[in-house]
Amino acid sequence: MPDTPPNPEPPSLDRRASDPTDEGAGRPGSGLVASVDRIDGIIDAWWDRNLRGHPGLDRLFYTASEAADHSILWHGLGVTRALMCRRPRFALQLSSALGLESALVNGPVKWAFRRSRPPPRGPRPHRLRQPRTTSFPSGHASAAMVAASLLSRGSRWWGPGWYGLAGLVALSRIHVRIHHASDVAAGLAVGAVLGTLARRILS
Numbered sequence: 001m002p003d004t005p006p007n008p009e010p011p012s013l014d015r016r017a018s019d020p021t022d023e024g025a026g027r028p029g030s031g032l033v034a035s036v037d038r039i040d041g042i043i044d045a046w047w048d049r050n051l052r053g054h055p056g057l058d059r060l061f062y063t064a065s066e067a068a069d070h071s072i073l074w075h076g077l078g079v080t081r082a083l084m085c086r087r088p089r090f091a092l093q094l095s096s097a098l099g100l101e102s103a104l105v106n107g108p109v110k111w112a113f114r115r116s117r118p119p120p121r122g123p124r125p126h127r128l129r130q131p132r133t134t135s136f137p138s139g140h141a142s143a144a145m146v147a148a149s150l151l152s153r154g155s156r157w158w159g160p161g162w163y164g165l166a167g168l169v170a171l172s173r174i175h176v177r178i179h180h181a182s183d184v185a186a187g188l189a190v191g192a193v194l195g196t197l198a199r200r201i202l203s
Contacts, residue, residue, distance in 0.1 A: 036182050043181040044118070047174060055125075060168075061175035062126040068140050068169045069129055071098045074147035081151060094150050097198040101146045102139060105190060110134045118177045128176055138179045138187030141170035145191025149199055166191075 051057055067073040078094035081087075115136035133139070144166035152159035170188055173179040179187075 040180040040182050043174070044177070051175060053125075057175070058125045061172040062124075062128060064169050065128065065140065065172040065176050065178070068144065068172075071102065071143045071147070073169070074098055074143060074151075077147070077151060090150075093198075093202050094147065097146055097150060097194070097202075098143055101143055101191065101194050104194070105137060105139045105142045105187070106133050109137065109190070110139075113137075115180075115183070118180055120177065124176065128178070131178065135179055136183045136186060137190055138170065138173050138183040140173050140179075141166075141184045141187025142191035142194065144169040145188055146195040146198060149192070149195025150202070153199055153203075 075091075075095055075098065078091040082089070082091035110133055113136040114134050117131070117135040148162040148166035151162040155162070170184050173184055174181050
């Protein structure tokens with residue numbers, strides 16, 4: 001998707017919840033929204049103090065984030081494993097699962113929440129595509145979990161590595177400030193459920 005100017009609105013699971021004068025601010029659930037926003041702010045501040053700005057970490061996280069755009073990383077790994085195992089169907093199965101995940105998460109799920117992405121803070125150290133979709137949940141995180149679930153199927157020794165790579169991709173979205181921490185947590189949870197369903201269907 002093409003780059004677009006960042007959304008200047010403050011982060012919130014529901015944009016109205018951040019405005020105390022809005023008549024919806026006192027509705028059920030607004031307290032939970034405010035609590036999630038506070039936790040996200042605490043995590044973001046900790047990340048700024050301890051991880052962002054380190055050249056090695058910046059390069060690692062930005063590379064992981066870019067590589068997983070449009071699930072290119074996972075499609076490529078699916079093809080590689082299919083060739084190594086001489087199972088061409090595996091690549092098709094993984095790509096199909098990722099396509100369904102993307103249609104669901106980047107469609108009705110994100111539309112239902114319409115959360116603003118984190119506002120930028122100065123220039124980024126590396127090039128990064130700015131998504132046009134909304135923030136909650138993280139599509140990178142959900143796709144990573146779906147991919148790890150299928151790539152680890154029947155792979156006793158490589159399983160932890162696939163999930164470790166999925167975790168790296170998911171955390172990269174916090175590091176590059178494209179997603180809030182709660183977006184990533186929700187994306188991992190959604191991806192775990194979808195990945196489990198995919199394994200059962202394809203077993």
